[in-house]
Amino acid sequence: DIQMTQSPSSLSASVGDRVTITCRASQSISTYLNWYQLKPGKAPKVLIYAASSLQSGVPSRFSGSESGTEFTLTISSLQPEDFATYYCQQSYSTPYTFGQGTKLEI
Amino acid sequence: QVQLVQSGAEVKKPGASVKVSCKASGYTFTGYYMSWVRQAPGQGLEWMGWINPKSGGTLYAQKFQGRVTMTRDTSISTVYMELSRMTSHDTAVYYCARGVVVTTNWFDPWGQGTLVTVSS
Numbered sequence: 001d002i003q004m005t006q007s008p009s010s011l012s013a014s015v016g017d018r019v020t021i022t023c024r025a026s027q028s029i030s031t032y033l034n035w036y037q038l039k040p041g042k043a044p045k046v047l048i049y050a051a052s053s054l055q056s057g058v059p060s061r062f063s064g065s066e067s068g069t070e071f072t073l074t075i076s077s078l079q080p081e082d083f084a085t086y087y088c089q090q091s092y093s094t095p096y097t098f099g100q101g102t103k104l105e106i
Numbered sequence: 107q108v109q110l111v112q113s114g115a116e117v118k119k120p121g122a123s124v125k126v127s128c129k130a131s132g133y134t135f136t137g138y139y140m141s142w143v144r145q146a147p148g149q150g151l152e153w154m155g156w157i158n159p160k161s162g163g164t165l166y167a168q169k170f171q172g173r174v175t176m177t178r179d180t181s182i183s184t185v186y187m188e189l190s191r192m193t194s195h196d197t198a199v200y201y202c203a204r205g206v207v208v209t210t211n212w213f214d215p216w217g218q219g220t221l222v223t224v225s226s
Contacts, residue, residue: 012128013216034212042200043219044111049212087151091211095167096141097150 002090006099013104017078021102023088025069028054032092033071035064038085038101047050048073078104108132110202110217117223123190128202135183136160139205141213142176142187144200156205157185162219192224 003026013019023033031051038044046055051071061076072095075082083106088099113127128140141156155166157176164176168181170189189196200220203213 014131030210032210034210036213038145038151044203044213045216046212046214049206050210052207055214065180089151089213094153094165095169096153098153099152 001095002029002093002097004088004090004097004099006088006102008102009100010103010105012106013078013106014045015078015080019075019078019104021073021086021088023071023073023099025071025090025092028030028069030089031066031094033064033066034089034091035062035073036087037082038087044087108215110204110215112200112202112217112220115221115223118192118223120193120224120226122192122224123188124192124222125188126200126202126222128185128187128217128225130183130185130204135202136180139207140178140185141175141203142174143203143213143216144198145201145202145219146195149198154187157183162221168197188220192222195222196222197224198222 007022033051035042035048040083047062049057051066052064063074065072066092068090087101109131111129116124118124136159139156144152154170157164159178174188175188202217203210206214
């Protein structure tokens with residue numbers, strides 16, 4: 001199985017901050033990497049697919065990048081609604097696997 | 107709009123089975139695979155497997171082989187996930203998620219989740 005190592009596990013930040021979350025795959029996954037946002041009591045939501053493509057309707061302050069087996073989610077200027085938990089996920093091969101999650105707190 | 111609506115919360119005793127439904131609307135039901143993903147309390151996301159609604163074919167994560175069964179009813183655009191011989195470790199929120207395939211693949215949208223509690 002492909003292991004996804006996500007860091008940090010938690011992050012304290014303020015409105016307006018720029019934050020970066022990193023995910024490393026245990027082997028090459030090309031650009032088969034997606035980012036999701038989870039909020040309590042709500043359906044998870046895809047933010048970025050194919051490593052760097054912004055899902056329709058997602059604010060442009062979210063961006064994704066890739067360098068080899070390392071992937072990054074960046075939020076350029078945090079807004080109050082961005083405080084949530086974020087997960088990366090590889091869709092290169094089954095079983096699809098997720099990172100451990102990053103809880104973004106105020 | 108594309109929407110997945112899941113059945114309500116369940117409480118089960120150890121050793122029992124649960125069957126969760128996921129009703130799709132707003133798109134061609136047979137055109138997209140459906141995956142099931144769960145999240146135990148305080149834990150991360152775990153993919154359980156997928157079903158091809160067109161053929162009924164399935165692929166299960168090895169961890170759940172022999173305990174999970176995914177089925178579908180095309181007449182009502184609904185997929186089901188049944189998990190048997192449950193223990194307390196199966197207490198989790200279970201999500202269905204549509205698989206979108208273009209050059210790569212991702213999950214969009216997700217259902218609202220179904221809390222399954224296993225307790226004696």
